[in-house]
Amino acid sequence: MTDILIAAIFQENLALAYFLGICTFLAISERVETAFGLGLAIIAVQTITVPVNALVLNGVLVEGAWRWAGLPEVDLGYLRLVAFIGVIAAIVQVLEMTLDRFFPRLYVALGSFLPLITVNCAVLGGSLFMAERQYSVSEAAVYGFGSGLGWALAIVSFAAIRERLRYSDMPAGMRGLASAFLVTGLLSLGFSAFARVPL
Amino acid sequence: MPKGLSRITAPLIGQNPITRQILGVCSALAVTTGLDTALMMSAALTSVLCLSSAIISLLRNHIPHVIRLIVQITIIASLVIVIDELMQAFAFELSRALSVFVGLIVTNCLVLGRAEAFAMRNPVGPSILDALGNGLGYSLILILVGSIRELLGQGSLLGVVVLVPVADGGWFEPLGLMQLAPAAFIIIGLLVWAIRSYWTDQAETTAQATPGEQVAR
Numbered sequence: 580m581t582d583i584l585i586a587a588i589f590q591e592n593l594a595l596a597y598f599l600g601i602c603t604f605l606a607i608s609e610r611v612e613t614a615f616g617l618g619l620a621i622i623a624v625q626t627i628t629v630p631v632n633a634l635v636l637n638g639v640l641v642e643g644a645w646r647w648a649g650l651p652e653v654d655l656g657y658l659r660l661v662a663f664i665g666v667i668a669a670i671v672q673v674l675e676m677t678l679d680r681f682f683p684r685l686y687v688a689l690g691s692f693l694p695l696i697t698v699n700c701a702v703l704g705g706s707l708f709m710a711e712r713q714y715s716v717s718e719a720a721v722y723g724f725g726s727g728l729g730w731a732l733a734i735v736s737f738a739a740i741r742e743r744l745r746y747s748d749m750p751a752g753m754r755g756l757a758s759a760f761l762v763t764g765l766l767s768l769g770f771s772a773f774a775r776v777p778l
Numbered sequence: 779m780p781k782g783l784s785r786i787t788a789p790l791i792g793q794n795p796i797t798r799q800i801l802g803v804c805s806a807l808a809v810t811t812g813l814d815t816a817l818m819m820s821a822a823l824t825s826v827l828c829l830s831s832a833i834i835s836l837l838r839n840h841i842p843h844v845i846r847l848i849v850q851i852t853i854i855a856s857l858v859i860v861i862d863e864l865m866q867a868f869a870f871e872l873s874r875a876l877s878v879f880v881g882l883i884v885t886n887c888l889v890l891g892r893a894e895a896f897a898m899r900n901p902v903g904p905s906i907l908d909a910l911g912n913g914l915g916y917s918l919i920l921i922l923v924g925s926i927r928e929l930l931g932q933g934s935l936l937g938v939v940v941l942v943p944v945a946d947g948g949w950f951e952p953l954g955l956m957q958l959a960p961a962a963f964i965i966i967g968l969l970v971w972a973i974r975s976y977w978t979d980q981a982e983t984t985a986q987a988t989p990g991e992q993v994a995r
Contacts, residue, residue, distance in 0.1 A: 595959065596959050597808060597959075598803075598804045598805075598807035598808040598959065598962065599804055599808075599882070600804065601803045601804045601807065602800055602801065602802070602803050602804060602887045605800055605803065606800065657859055657862075657863060658859075660855050660858060660859055660862075660881050660884055661852065661855045661856070661859070664851055664855055664884060664885075668848065668851070697847075698851075698885050698887060698890055699885065700804050700805075700882045700885040700886070702885075703881070703882060703884065703885045704878060704882055704885075707878035707881050707882070708878060711877065711878060750971075750975070751974070751975075751978065752970075752971050752972075752973075752974035752975035752978070753971045753974070756797070756800065756970050756974075757967050757968070757970040757971035757974060758967070759967075760963050760964070760966050760967030760970060761963070761964055761967035761968075763963045763967075764960045764961070764962075764963030764964035764967060765960070765964075767959050767960040767963055768960040771958060771959060771960060
């Protein structure tokens with residue numbers, strides 16, 4: 580369990596090792612504050628969606644899941660993309676309504692990011708990796724939390740660097756996107772050093 | 779028809795989805811360790827993009843505005859499933875190498891972005907041309923980055939040895955870093971820098987708003 584958690588945060592960091600959610604990563608990292616909010620939203624969504632998708636996968640989609648209904652040879656595995664996206668969209672919607680009802684301040688802080696998360700590939704990617712590696716439901720919960728935390732860590736540190744970068748004197752063509760890519764590359768190099776750390 | 783032609787040529791460099799609009803960057807970085815995976819991914823994405831734009835454009839007057847995102851995602855997801863199954867049937871090795879990234883075409887912001895920004899508002903013909911142009915612009919960057927990473931990382935292109943490595947008696951020392959994640963970021967960064975230095979109108983004059991933010995809003 581701990582090795583899944585540590586690996587998900589550092590070695591297999593969704594943003595820096597698997598390039599997932601990079602569009603959002605580059606677009607919403609101008610300020611640490613907003614990056615932090617988005618990071619929290621991703622942690623929350625990942626921690627819920629990955630285990631729920633694991634339940635859906637093992638209970639409905641996997642070959643033999645319909646044995647109790649007398650259909651042992653039914654394999655709905657090919658439906659997993661549609662199922663996962665549906666689950667993610669539904670959970671984000673429910674999360675948004677729950678936050679609005681019970682935690683209005685948090686909702687104001689996170690509100691505008693939540694719809695973006697539905698089409699963030701880090702969230703779908705997390706569920707697809709869970710399916711590919713055949714995690715159990717509890718492992719999936721740990722993996723979801725860890726991968727969300729890793730993504731949040733990456734975007735917050737990137738935003739912190741980027742705030743400082745605004746005042747640096749760069750060649751005109753390098754301003755903005757090009758420098759963002761180069762900094763992300765260096766950050767990713769830093770994170771990949773964790774791959775050598777024995778667990 | 780010059781207008782139709784410009785729909786295809788504009789996204790190649792001037793409005794390139796990756797280096798200018800910052801759409802679909804995730805997969806562009808992940809699948810470019812070799813030229814073969816980059817080509818496969820380009821083909822898959824371009825075909826999904828064209829088909830989804832055509833279908834969404836055909837249905838655009840029948841999709842209720844409130845649930846349009848869900849309808850669009852469902853259409854895209856169905857197309858991706860078809861492509862994924864085809865790939866597993868006819869190119870199993872490559873589909874293993876692409877792992878989850880074929881599935882992630884569903885959430886590729888390029889596909890949804892073009893559907894939302896263009897196909898929902900235009901007839902079928904222009905929508906397909908726009909999709910084709912954007913798909914080709916995306917492919918161009920993927921193929922470029924894929925060739926650089928495979929050439930410098932393994933000394934080969936499409937598996938054919940171009941630069942003979944030291945291990946086989948040649949002179950070329952393969953750069954292991956090129957096969958790792960950081961190299962992808964750095965190469966695309968340098969590429970964006972090169973493009974914006976040559977076509978200076980693309981450079982960001984102020985450090986405040988990046989095009990990505992405008993897209994995200």
